[in-house]
Amino acid sequence: EAQVTQNPRYLITVTGKKLTVTCSQNMNHEYMSWYRQDPGLGLRQIYYSMNVEVTDKGDVPEGYKVSRKEKRNFPLILESPSPNQTSLYFCASSFAGGVWYGYTFGSGTRLTVV
């Protein structure tokens, strides 16, 4: 089944403790992206990647890192999480190079930083 898999689904952590949220897709998509969803703010893009070893900042990249060493994986790293990073996070992927492609989304990771 074609899908984007995020782990974990739920995570509670403490301020400053490094964490990684994994994202993997099995559709051979070039384009992958991370979003955070907050009430009243909709979806905001954190980072995106057009292909392996190519990443770029989205609208709200501060406090986050990403890497794209393999085509299928795009982990989101919080080196020193803070309470304002408490949010619902989504990974998404699509084919690149054509405006007609929509995203496939993962099921989300709800992160709480205390």
Added chain:
Amino acid sequence: GDSVTQMEGPVTLSEEAFLTINCTYTATGYPSLFWYVQYPGEGLQLLLKATKADDKGSNKGFEATYRKETTSFHLEKGSVQVSDSAVYFCALRNRDDKIIFGKGTRLHILP
């Protein structure tokens, strides 16, 4: 920059009512337009799309027509069901390959 504006919610309707959720966009060139749906506790799912002017996207009884002259992509359904309760997002993909979302509209359908 490019942007998407959709009507604020929540929208509350009775079952079998007619639904319209307005969406307008600002973009250079000819973006593709999408509607996504997010059911409670889930990720976003692509509901329908249109890739050029006057195209109509449709799925699960929902429809939206790409109107270049009014830069709009309103979502409609003739008879909503309780199971349609969700958050709906309008989005565009521009010529820089960026997907831009509206803020979402929460829909409640009462039995």
